[in-house]
Amino acid sequence: MMKILKIYIDAYSGLSKESWMLAIVMLLNRMGSMVLPFLGIYMISELGFTLENSGIVLSCFGIGSVVGSWLGGWITDKIGNFKVQAISLFLSAPLFLILPLFKTVESFAVIMLILSSISEMFRPANSVAITRYARKENITRAFSLNRMAVNLGFSIGPSLGGFLSYYSYDLLFYCNAGAALIAGIVFFVFFNGRKERNTGNTEELELDKTVKERNAYTDVPFLVFNLFCILFSIAFFQILNTLPLFYKDVVKLTQSEIGLLMGFSGFLIVVFEMLLIHYTEKKFTVTQLLVFGSFVTAISYFIFVFNHTLGFLYLGIGLMSIGEMLVLPLMSTVTAFRSQKNNKGAYMGLNGMSVSVAFIVSPFLGTHVATSYGFNTLWVITSIILFVVAIGYHFFTKPLLQKNV
Template sequence: MKQLYANYVNSFKGLVPEIWILSFVTFINRAGAMVIPFLSIYLVNNKGFSLPQVGMIMTCYGVGSLLGNYVGGILTDIIGFYKTIVLSLFFGGLGFIAIQFIETYIAMCIGVFTLMFAVDVYRPGIFVAAGTYGKESDTTRNIGLIRLAINLGFSIGPVVGGLLIAKVSYNSIFWVDGATCILASLMLLFALKPKKVEHKEEHTNVEKQGVKPYKNGLFLLFFIIMVINSIVFVQYFSSVPLYYSDHHKLSADVIGWIMFLNGVMIVFLEMPLISWLERKKMSKTIATFWGIILLALSFIILIFSDWFGVLIIGMILMTLGEMVGSPFSSALALDMAPKGRKGSYMGLFSMSFSFSHIIGHNAVLNSIYQFGYNTTWVILFLVLLFAGLLTLYLLKRLKTSSEYSTY
């Protein structure tokens, strides 16, 4: 046990203070993200919108996220990641506070689109920051620490949100969410000494190298792989909980505990796992491949038995895939981005998750309606196998390309 604890602590050693500050700010921000899990319920019960209207509002959510990531990447290259993150947190906080006062359907569509645009401008900047501070060899661990902060915050946020709704009101979560975003922006503003960071970012002339991400064939292939992976991954936030409820007849609290397993595993295991894989010299592309395969296995295992334990095994497989694939795929995207264009590359990379929200939920739920759960899980398994083959092809191309020294 002592050795396990020592290995866990050692996985964090050597990370620079700036990454710890960014991670703490991210934790504060994500712990306050309590509106999102309750948004659809709020729109139906408190605002009186119909389910088709809520569906369109959630589409606006995805489109806002998509454009926010795109613009965030451009802003990161123009004004630097520091200013981009601060502005996103501050205006996102104002957006969370303001959206509770919207009453009409069209205005809510515009409001949710604008809110998610402001919130997700943040994403490319945080990835670039992870690759800027500390040694280049620490980039994957930097991303892992920030992901740990995100997951720890997401584990706490819904619990606090539920208590606020029960004890105070729905509107209270908008105030708290907005306040935590603004608090996070102010903490970053003062804790990271902005003038010093700005000097490093804005007064060092970095010549733009390479081509734009949309003209980089290998990066576009990687983007397609990430879109496919993300479309399947987000089912754990829509289709899979429905499967637990409809097929296995599980209550909401039991479903919550199964989902909680994901956050607990990431908090305690991801950083040691990343450190171990780096010591084993696993390439970032191979780690991405295994992340996809583990996610595929988490779906196909569901068709073999109705035993409750299969659900736990499926969640463990998905979480292992997330822990292996996500940090290394993010680090691979940074490696593939040439100097002076990291913001735009990470903007496109982040947009893969936004595309998944626009496409994934609707497509898979319609598949379940037409073909049933088990057939849909087989389809998702085969789609991920195809993505795995594309990843191996990408690895082959990276090895033969003179542009990339790491893969």
């Protein structure tokens, strides 16, 4: 027991109070993400949309995410991460509040496009803030702490959302609005006027004035890496759209059971992510961890083809959580290492777009394949994509971790 406690202490030691506060703000913000797993169900059961129409609306959410990631990264390099995060949080709250007013496919698609554009500006700015306050040797753990906050929010949010949606879907939107507002207030109070430390978190390359800074949008090795990040995200984020529909329509789970199953993933990540990263980053390379994480995620989806019992559903979501713990924070680590002093926002925004593109393609592709060919075909295709990603990470990640390349 003492050995386990020591591992926990070692995993969390060295992280600045700013890193902790960024994680707390992220937790408050993502606790409101209880809406996302239930958006598809809400549109079909409450608004009467078809499965394909719900996929189109979710794709509009993805388009807004791409716009928000790019815009957030670009503006962050211009005006700083503090202003972008504050703007995103304080504008998101009223947008969540008015969501129940939109009932048609067209109007709901438009408001989701606007909402996701504003809310996703937060992510690249927040990632840049992490690099400003974390020492280089702790940067992966700082991102993992942030990821832990995200997943604690996803653990609490969907579990609570499953119960709230039983009484009223409007409560989901109102809770999202409240969470965004509280997160904005906490963030503003703590970080307003706080000086960025910038110690130990910039690469030596940035200090060499003879080296010309790269352009994120013409950095071919990084663009190839981002392509595999897009493919991973398209496959992985079936968890937010088609997987809940699979649980409801095929496995016949109740909304509360779906919420608990989705919350289980967040619980695992909250408890084990920092320990997993702390242990594995000393024994394996970043490339090895990205490959293994992608492979495990492929296996997790493949399980759904053969067995729908509750035990195997939890096994599948558990393996998926391991893959998520390894891949998502390390995507940010690779991006932070590849970026330079004055273009961190652009790099973080571009990498954030890889996730945002998935929000466009993933629901549209997932719902189309599930409707036309069945969920089993969807899970097989998803697994194949993830195997390809594992191979791609094996060959294309290492060059990004070498200086002056």
